[in-house]
Amino acid sequence: MAYTDPSPVDGRTGWGEGPVRRAYWPLAGAAAGLLGGVATLALDLHLGDLDNDTDTMTIDQVGEVSATTARLSFLAGYLAVALLLVTAAAWRRHVEPRVPGSTAARVVPAGLTASAGALMLGYGWKGAMAIYGDGGPEDTAFDRQGQYVYFMLNDFGSFIGWLGVLIAAGAVTWMSLRERTISPWLGWLSALLTALPAIGFLVMSVPGLPGITMPAWMLITFLGLTYGKSTITR
Template structure:
C-alpha cells in the first residue's frame, strides 16, 4: 500500500507525493545509544575495575585506574556526543514540522542537545584521566591528590549527563501514549525506562541512573522508529 507523504518538500510550499520509504535517519540515534552504552557502562572507571577488596576507594588506589580504558571511553563518548547532536538536528528537520502543535516534540530535540553538552564534560573527564592518570602521557602533571579529584569527577560524570535524554524519553512517551504520533509500544518502553531512574532519584538520590537506562532506550526507540510504523516516520 502506498500513502501520500504529508510533509513539505525541502521546506518549500507544496506537498510530496509517492510511495512511503523507510526513514533511516533514526539509525543515528540507535548508534548513539549503542556507543553511549559502551562508553558509559562497558568502559566505566568504577571500583570493580580496581584491585580493591573493600567497598571504599582510597587515594592510594588511584594509580590503579586503567588509563587505556579511560582513553577508549573518552573517544567512544565524544563520538556519542556527535551522534546525539546529529540526531537532535534530524529530529528537528524530520519530526517537528510534521507535528507543529506538539510541545513534546520540541522537548525531545532540546533534551538530546542538553545531554550532548553535559556529556561533553562527562566524557572529557575520561580523557583527562587518560592523560593525567598513572601511565598517561602527562602523569606527572598532577600529584596523587589531583589525580584522585579526576577519578571522583569520573564516578558519575558520564552518567549524570544522560538526564537530558531521560527528559526526551518522557516526551517521546507522551507523544506515543497521548498524541498517538509514535507507536504505543515505544511509549510504554520509554515510560518503564524513565520510571526506574526517577524512582531512584526519589528514594536514594542517585543522580547517575539515567546513564544506565537511557542508552538502552535510545537503541530500542530509534530502531523502533526506523523499522516500525510510527506516524512521525511514515
C-alpha cells in the same frame, strides 16, 4: 511511488494509502545509544579496572585505573555526543514540521542537546584521566591528590549527563500514549525506562541513574522509529 510529503500528521489520521518511505535518520540516535552504553557502562573506570575489596574508594585506587580504558571510553563517549547532536538536528528537521502542535516533540531535541553538553564534560574527564593518570602521556603533571580529583569526577561524570535524554524519553512517552504519533510499544518502553530512574531519584537521590537505562532507551527507541510504524517517521 513512495509518499514523501512532509506535511503535518497525527496519530488518528496517519498517512493514508500507498507505500511509504522508511526513515533512516533515527539510526544516528541508535548509534548514540550504543556508543554511550559502551563509554558509560562497559568502560566505566570505577568498575572493571579497580580492586574493590570494600565499598570505599580511596586515593590508592587511582593508580589502578587503566589509561587505555579511559582513552577508549573518552573516544566512544565523544562520538556519542556528536551523534546526539546530529539526532537532535535531524529530529527538528524531520519530526517537528509534521507535528507543529506538539510541545513534546520540541522537548525531545532540547533534551538530547542538553545531554550532549553535559556529556562533553563527563567524557572529557575520562580523557583527562587518560592523560594525567598512571600510564598517560602527562602522568607526572599532577601529584596523586590531583589525579584523585579526576578519579572522583569520573564516579558519576558520564552518568549524570544522561538526564536530558531521560527528559526526552518522557516526551516520547507523551507523544506515543497521548498524541499517538509514535508506536504504543515505544511509549510503554519509554515509560518504564523513565520511571525506573525517576523512582530512584525519589528513594535514593542518586543522580547518575539515567546513565544506566538511557543508552538502552536510545538504542531500542531509535531502532524502533526506523523499522517500526510510527507516523512521525513513515
